[in-house]
Amino acid sequence: MIGVLGGMGPLATLDFFQKVLLSTPVVTELDHVPLLIQSDPRLPSRPDAILAGGPSPLPDLMRARDRLIASGATALAMPCNTAHYWYDDLAKDCPVPFLSILDACMDELPLVCAPGAKVGLLGTRATLATHLFDNRLVAQGYVPVLPSEEVLSQLVLPAIAGVKAGHTAEVAPLLERAVDILLSQGASAVILACTEIPVALDALASPLRQHCIDSTGALARQCVAWWGRPGA
Amino acid sequence: MIGVLGGMGPLATLDFFQKVLLSTPVVTELDHVPLLIQSDPRLPSRPDAILAGGPSPLPDLMRARDRLIASGATALAMPCNTAHYWYDDLAKDCPVPFLSILDACMDELPLVCAPGAKVGLLGTRATLATHLFDNRLVAQGYVPVLPSEEVLSQLVLPAIAGVKAGHTAEVAPLLERAVDILLSQGASAVILACTEIPVALDALASPLRQHCIDSTGALARQCVAWWGRPGA
Secondary structure: OEEEEEOOOHHHHHHHHHHHHHOOOOOOHHHOOOEEEEEOOOOOOHHHHHHHOOOOOHHHHHHHHHHHHHOOOOEEEOOOOHHHHHHHHHHOOOOOOEEOHHHHHHHHHHHHOOOOOEEEEEOOHHHHHHOHHHHHHHHOOOEEEOOOHHHHHHHHHHHHHHHHOOOHHHHHHHHHHHHHHHHHOOOOEEEEOOOHHHHHHHHOOOHHHHHEEEHHHHHHHHHHHHHOOOOO | OEEEEEOOOHHHHHHHHHHHHHOOOOOOHHHOOOEEEEEOOOOOOHHHHHHHOOOOOHHHHHHHHHHHHHOOOOEEEOOOOHHHHHHHHHHOOOOOOEEOHHHHHHHHHHHOOOOOOEEEEEOOHHHHHHOHHHHHHHHOOOEEEOOOHHHHHHHHHHHHHHHHOOOHHHHHHHHHHHHHHHHHOOOOEEEEOOOHHHHHHHHOOOHHHHHEEEHHHHHHHHHHHHHOOOOO
16 A cells, blocks of 8 residues: 655645556556555645745654554655655655655656756745755756746746645646746756646646646656556 | 545545545635545455455454544545445444445435435445435435336446446446436436446536435535534
């Protein structure tokens, strides 16, 4: 059973659950990946902790991690990019594999563009401030293209807040514009490094999605592959 | 946190999760109901246990129930009508409230038709064999209208199997015909007493849904109301 640290936000966790189910080749329902999904939005704000010295969500995440393992989880996943700031702490001494959303994205990136290419990055201000993704892109030979302050504050952040408030389809055009701007700046692909972003772009069935690495979908596919690996 | 005994089947559990989120009035994501969802399809077959003397899923359900409570669930729900055959065993001595899908349906029925009315019932052969729903309808003054053997075996059961195998939209017309037949037999409403059925009818955006009591949606709304009750 794969344990899921979710609720950051709940709609993104629902999207992750759906993508796990739709990514699984099934003949009968018995072929589906067993999941234990915590969707608890009551964690301390990840952006506040990273950007403003607010209380850390790490103690709650550790408790949730350990409860999921005690309940039978044999691997873990966390469909929230910002929370991966605490990934090393969560994975350290973890008695089961903790599948990383960064690894999942980086594994899919070569399917869209080769090292040397420019790769756009959309995420929360907190995720961008951690440099988790752009450092990793540079390490693997890609050239990160970050959103300007204007794109971030006028398009990306209001859209993420809109999804979290349930206004999914309404805010999707903001994200289409943000993706389009990064592509026009030479990006060959754009990593949707916030799990709220694909929720909105999927709702609009945006054609720009073909240029995007969907962090939620990538992690879901990673989970399905892990569960279906030989010897599992 | 509400614990969810799911995976019977996984797509129905996803539908339940979505209906909880969409039924919740939210300003921010913090307003969402905290959930701990087990989606594990590996339970012994409920129909086999009820109809053919197969192994009972009750021991596994009890273990899952107790794990969810140990992990912090302060109420439980199980989005599977057939599994409510074991509801009394699961609710007995349960230290937290166990919200019943039958109660949820019966609470919504008067919004569609008054006692005295004929009410159609669609579900698995096992759910119909338990008489859980028709006995309850009679007790509350309604007249049950059951599907004929032909409707059950030609339309309802193939459609349920189709959803479980992931062919959701394809099988929806079978269910539309089944609902239509019960309505033509004088039913004022039809209870969709199998959580696979609304998955298919929703995929088709069927206009017949307005005559239906959606057991998944009813249980989801019960959960949202329970979480939002005064003093919660």
